[in-house]
Amino acid sequence: MTIILNEEYYQLLHELQAVDFVLVELNLYLDTHPADVNAIQQYNQYAKLRQQIAHRYETKYGPLKNFGQSLTGTPWSWNEAPWPWQV
Amino acid sequence: MWVYEKKLQYPVRVSKCDPLMAKFLMEQYGGADGELAAALRYLNQRYTIPDKVVGLLTDIGTEEFGHLEMIATMIYKLTKDATPEQLKKAGLGAHYVAHDSALFYENANGVPWTASYIQAKGDPIADLYEDIAAEEKARATYQWLIDLTDDVDLQDSLKFLREREIVHSMRFREAVEILKEKRDEKIFF
């Protein structure tokens, strides 16, 4: 899989970064507010949304995570560029 | 156990080749108040702090590694394809001699990272106050870095990292409040 770094690539990556960022923020908040049911509900809602966006990204651009946390296609594309600091 | 995710937490754009700025950014890579120090400080304090705040230290420590990767990306991009002559002009001649263009855990003056930058006192309040201070010092470092560049794209990523220090400081302050609570007394909803 050769990844073309076009507008579409950056747009989808940006979407993923945005939804993942909401999850980071809610996660840290819940670490000190474990009884906030609204935040828990929002966390789970965004976790599901995250799965959909990550799935779209991985279908186009290959696995996001190692160690079996992402499904892989054939051939094994985990070690293919670009790496995050290269894009 | 940690799992790597093949993406940056926040986009890093750099609009010009600027090895001098890369040198300054090394303060946040391998400096006393940098991201490596932050990640290692928090993850190491986890083992001797009340269970209630272990999750927070784990999560902030993990996020710091994401920030370390963003700083690495900035340094990588700012020095990529720079000639030895350009590096020398930027004050990175001594760095070049030891490392070529490789990144290394050292501060803006080339002093290698050391564990004496961090502390684990074993006293939960002392450790959390150290963490709050570390976040404020890193926030200040980001301010001075923003002052030193006119690259608006780079400033944008640095402003994101500065804001993260503020949020982390907020959470550590809340962790102190949680530890001040007497058992079975709730200070918040």
Add this chain to the structure above:
Amino acid sequence: MNDQVRFYKPFISPLDPCPPILVKSYSTPPQLFIAFQPPNLPQFSPFEALKYGTLWPALYSPYDPKNARQEEGN
């Protein structure tokens, strides 16, 4: 106007070699004024949150580079 900045006037000696900065400033970001974040605060949209570096406007702290900033406040 950024109300997360405080100003002070340092003592100035007639023998100071550099042109004096009459008023100096420093940051006082929002975490200093919130003891414990209350629940259900208004949120940014996900794209805004990423841009600002926080999900909550109450925690957002703008920063203007010193060179562009009016150090000589009131």
